[in-house]
Amino acid sequence: MNVPQGNLLRKRVVTDLATPLSQALDASVTGYARLEPGDTLLLDAEGVGVITFEDGVPVVAYHSGADSGGADALADIAVAGPSRVALYELDGDALAQLHDADELRVPPGLPAERLAGDPALAERTREAAPASRAAEREREQDGLAAVEQFLDDGDRIADIRERARDQAATRAEEWGFDLPGT
Amino acid sequence: MPAFIPESEANVGMVEVFAVASGKGGTGKTTSTMALGMALADEYDVTVIDADTGMANMLFHAGLADADTSLHDVLAGDAPVEAAVYNRFGMAVVPCGTSLSGFQQAEPDRLRTVVATLAADTDVILLDSPAALGSRSAVLPIVLADSVVVVLQPTIPSLSDGLKVQEYATTYGTDVAGILFNRVTEDEAIDRVATKTEQYFEGETLATVPESDAVRAARRAGEPLLAHAPESTPAAAYREAATRLTVHDRPVDPVADRFRSAVIPDHS
Ligand SMILES: Nc1ncnc2c1ncn2[C@@H]1O[C@H](COP(=O)(O)OP(=O)(O)O)[C@@H](O)[C@H]1O
Ligand SMILES: [Mg+2]
Numbered sequence: 444m445n446v447p448q449g450n451l452l453r454k455r456v457v458t459d460l461a462t463p464l465s466q467a468l469d470a471s472v473t474g475y476a477r478l479e480p481g482d483t484l485l486l487d488a489e490g491v492g493v494i495t496f497e498d499g500v501p502v503v504a505y506h507s508g509a510d511s512g513g514a515d516a517l518a519d520i521a522v523a524g525p526s527r528v529a530l531y532e533l534d535g536d537a538l539a540q541l542h543d544a545d546e547l548r549v550p551p552g553l554p555a556e557r558l559a560g561d562p563a564l565a566e567r568t569r570e571a572a573p574a575s576r577a578a579e580r581e582r583e584q585d586g587l588a589a590v591e592q593f594l595d596d597g598d599r600i601a602d603i604r605e606r607a608r609d610q611a612a613t614r615a616e617e618w619g620f621d622l623p624g625t
Numbered sequence: 626m627p628a629f630i631p632e633s634e635a636n637v638g639m640v641e642v643f644a645v646a647s648g649k650g651g652t653g654k655t656t657s658t659m660a661l662g663m664a665l666a667d668e669y670d671v672t673v674i675d676a677d678t679g680m681a682n683m684l685f686h687a688g689l690a691d692a693d694t695s696l697h698d699v700l701a702g703d704a705p706v707e708a709a710v711y712n713r714f715g716m717a718v719v720p721c722g723t724s725l726s727g728f729q730q731a732e733p734d735r736l737r738t739v740v741a742t743l744a745a746d747t748d749v750i751l752l753d754s755p756a757a758l759g760s761r762s763a764v765l766p767i768v769l770a771d772s773v774v775v776v777l778q779p780t781i782p783s784l785s786d787g788l789k790v791q792e793y794a795t796t797y798g799t800d801v802a803g804i805l806f807n808r809v810t811e812d813e814a815i816d817r818v819a820t821k822t823e824q825y826f827e828g829e830t831l832a833t834v835p836e837s838d839a840v841r842a843a844r845r846a847g848e849p850l851l852a853h854a855p856e857s858t859p860a861a862a863y864r865e866a867a868t869r870l871t872v873h874d875r876p877v878d879p880v881a882d883r884f885r886s887a888v889i890p891d892h893s
Binding site for chain 2: 460559591612619
């Protein structure tokens with residue numbers, strides 16, 4: 444996925460992804476957020492996530508590490524955890540082509556639901572979405588239904604666990620821990 | 626415990642160290658640490674330690690905001706462990722200060738000595754742990770513990786973070802004592818979510834604790850939930866959770882050894 448370079452609005456380390464999502468919503472940002480894992484050592488393995496916005500409402504999501512789009516990309520971003528987030532402003536026309544890619548689109552409230560676990564922010568985002576996105580809004584699962592769907596994806600969860608184990612082992616070495624049984 | 630072992634000796638050998646952990650802040654680790662501690666204190670000698678030394682808040686949950694000496698002083702080498710132990714609510718409470726300078730002067734590795742020292746005198750230690758896995762000091766409580774209680778909110782990021790906590794713990798030789806859902810608002814669906822979640826965790830669901838005004842009121846009053854609102858629904862849920870925690874008998878020498886030499890090489 445190629446995103447044209449935008450105007451940097453802000454860049455910060457966040458522990459809760461509700462922060463950039465609500466900032467984009469409150470400022471009605473048209474542009475995109477670039478999300479990197481907080482730990483640059485893991486950057487190669489984890490990749491970078493991108494979420495685009497139209498008037499503050501998320502439109503598409505992509506993750507470079509997994510080469511995933513849409514809801515899958517959100518899960519990959521969620522798994523990468525707390526991040527360095529840069530929010531860019533970009534002309535709506537520059538995003539138009541990207542926004543036509545159906546496989547990358549996400550329902551308006553889904554990022555808040557999946558990345559922030561914040562149903563109130565998700566609801567606020569759905570309310571801000573234009574009428575043209577009513578159909579997507581309808582399809583969206585909220586609250587625990589989204590959590591159940593996540594839990595039904597055994598492969599993804601196995602992947603999260605495996606990556607965490609690798610990370611834990613790599614860091615043990617870095618931190619000078621002797622692992623049991625080694 | 627066999628009857629022929631004298632009472633005093635029997636007690637010396639028994640300590641179980643739990644880390645109360647989650648990948649994310651605000652899930653209710655401190656609330657849970659205090660509640661589980663009070664529930665276990667009916668049966669055991671319990672010590673709770675605020676090992677979340679960068680974001681400490683146990684002092685506010687335990688009415689110890691004015692405490693003179695805290696874990697920070699102990700970790701800085703400025704006070705003996707005993708000076709930071711306060712007997713409150715039927716437990717020994719070791720609060721931690723909130724100042725940045727206190728955090729900066731603390732030597733995180735000293736936590737091991739603190740735990741080993743207190744272990745000699747108590748049955749159960751609960752370590753209120755940091756909501757992070759990104760640094761050596763943040764994972765230390767999980768490394769030192771026998772097992773971890775993973776506090777979860779029923780959201781995707783919280784579950785994903787909780788899974789990471791589990792994998793770090795098991796990689797470092799620490800068991801999973803169980804999972805605890807906190808701040809639950811949807812009653813019907815949570816049972817399905819809990820059942821599905823259990824498939825992926827190596828411990829059972831200890832309880833599902835509702836989002837409740839009683840919890841917030843207790844925090845405002847500077848009291849643990851079980852002292853402030855013992856009859857409330859969340860308090861009952863925590864008592865239930867405590868009954869599901871297994872407190873093992875561990876002989877005293879291996880215990881001391883565990884903390885001396887286990888995973889962390891001695892730097893001193
Ligand atoms: N079940 C609950 N219902 C309502 N509020 C809760 C609940 N559990 C925790 N809280 C509140 O959430 C805040 C964070 O809880 P705390 O235990 O300090 O979390 P942590 O230690 O994980 O950061 C506190 O204000 C606490 O009163
Ligand atoms: Mg806390």
